[in-house]
Amino acid sequence: MNLPETKTLLLSLHDGVLHLTLNRPESRNAMNRSMVEEIAAVFDAVRDAAQVRAIVLRGAGGHFCAGGDLKEMMSGGLRQPQAGEPDPIVSSSRKFGSLLRKVGQAPQVVVAVLEGAVLAGGFGLACVSDIALAHVEARFGVPETTRGLPPAQIAPFIVERIGLTQARKLCLTGAQFKGAEALRLGLVHETFTDAADLEARLGAILKQILACAPQANAMTKEIILNAARQDMDAVLDDAARKFAGAVRGSEAAEGIGAFMQKRAPKWAS
Numbered sequence: 076m077n078l079p080e081t082k083t084l085l086l087s088l089h090d091g092v093l094h095l096t097l098n099r100p101e102s103r104n105a106m107n108r109s110m111v112e113e114i115a116a117v118f119d120a121v122r123d124a125a126q127v128r129a130i131v132l133r134g135a136g137g138h139f140c141a142g143g144d145l146k147e148m149m150s151g152g153l154r155q156p157q158a159g160e161p162d163p164i165v166s167s168s169r170k171f172g173s174l175l176r177k178v179g180q181a182p183q184v185v186v187a188v189l190e191g192a193v194l195a196g197g198f199g200l201a202c203v204s205d206i207a208l209a210h211v212e213a214r215f216g217v218p219e220t221t222r223g224l225p226p227a228q229i230a231p232f233i234v235e236r237i238g239l240t241q242a243r244k245l246c247l248t249g250a251q252f253k254g255a256e257a258l259r260l261g262l263v264h265e266t267f268t269d270a271a272d273l274e275a276r277l278g279a280i281l282k283q284i285l286a287c288a289p290q291a292n293a294m295t296k297e298i299i300l301n302a303a304r305q306d307m308d309a310v311l312d313d314a315a316r317k318f319a320g321a322v323r324g325s326e327a328a329e330g331i332g333a334f335m336q337k338r339a340p341k342w343a344s
Contacts, residue, residue, distance in 0.1 A: 076124040079117060083110040085135065086117065091128040092281055093121060093183075100136025103192045107144040108167065111174055118177045128289045128342075129281055130181065132200065133188035139213070142195025143171070145222070171196060172228035179203030179232070180300065182293035184284045188277065189213045189254075189263065199229035202236040205296065207263040208276055209254040215262065216251035235303065237261050286343040288326040 078086050085096040095117060097104035106114075121127040134140055148167070156162045178185060178200065187204035193215045201207050201215075209215075217233065219226040226233070226246055233242040237260050244250070254266040267273040284292070294317045301313060321327050326342075333340040 076120060076126065078120055079113065081113045081117070083107070084113050084117065088127065091126060091285055093117075093127050093130045095130055095132050097132075097134040097140055100134075100138070102144065103138040103141035104134040104136070104197070105141045105144040106171075106196050107147045108170075111171055115170075115174050115177055118181055122182065125289065127183055128292075129184045129186060129284045131186045131188060131277070131281075132178075132204065134190065134197075136191075138191030139187070139189045139193045140197025140200060141192040142197055142218075168228055171199075175199050175203050175228065175232055180297075182296065183289075184292060184296070186277070186280060186284075188273065189215075189257075193257075194251075195219055195226065196229065199226075199232055201262060202229070202232040206280060207257075208265050208267055208273065208280075209257050209263040210273075211254040211266045211268055213254045213257070214251055215253070215257050216249065217246050218249045218251070220247065221249040286339075288330055288340065288342055290324065290326050291321055291330075294321060 078088070083097070083099055085094075085098045087094040087096075095114070097106070097110065099105060099107070099110065104110075118130075121130070132139075148164075184206065185204045187201050187207045189201055189207060189209040190213050191210075193201055193209070193213050195216075195218060198215060198217055217226050217229065219229075230242065230246055233246065236242075237245075241260055254263065257263045258266050265276055267276050298313070298317060301309075305313075329342075330340045
């Protein structure tokens with residue numbers, strides 16, 4: 076596996092965990108076109124990489140992500156496209172939606188560490204993580220409508236994450252809130268107070284993830300995601316086929332054998 080070269084991200088792979096850090100601290104890690112393309116390229120590169128079992132997303136400089144780079148968007152020109160010409164704003168917006176799907180559907184477990192600003196597109200990234208940890212003072216919000224914009228590509232993922240009723244309130248008021256409220260809403264799973272607390276919580280979660288068989292985790296994640304998007308009979312039929320494949324696969328032989336022999340499976344040792 077070759078990780079792509081990046082200018083807006085910091086990448087570090089250690090013991091099966093890829094740490095991906097958004098690295099535009101001067102703009103609170105606002106996502107420009109380059110960052111969106113680089114995140115997508117990284118997720119493409121590791122999709123089939125057996126050595127990457129978890130991906131930790133966080134931001135440099137004390138902030139997760141303040142959303143999209145509005146300065147870049149507005150500097151690109153707002154003219155209407157000519158007949159038959161693709162609309163660059165439509166294309167750019169849709170690319171971000173595709174990125175959110177790519178992150179959300181990655182076979183690896185995606186863990187988001189949320190500090191400082193977690194706004195707009197950063198809020199969207201938090202919504203597609205599998206596990207989210209938030210600093211108690213992190214600032215969450217979907218402020219697009221206060222800036223005359225809809226949270227176009229983000230709103231569907233907010234609905235998936237916290238439900239229609241809460242999504243309506245957040246998106247239609249632009250209200251901002253901190254980590255404790257994010258925990259109450261179900262946006263995040265745990266909060267932390269300082270670096271030592273985060274290290275302990277993140278370490279415990281990664282240990283739990285690495286104790287799980289990677290292929291079984293990938294199958295399980297796909298089944299869970301399909302449950303909300305397909306006819307239930309189709310979901311169960313697909314899950315049965317996945318289960319049969321897993322029973323006949325090497326992970327089940329190793330995992331069940333390890334359980335019977337009272338030892339740790341190879342992927343956890």
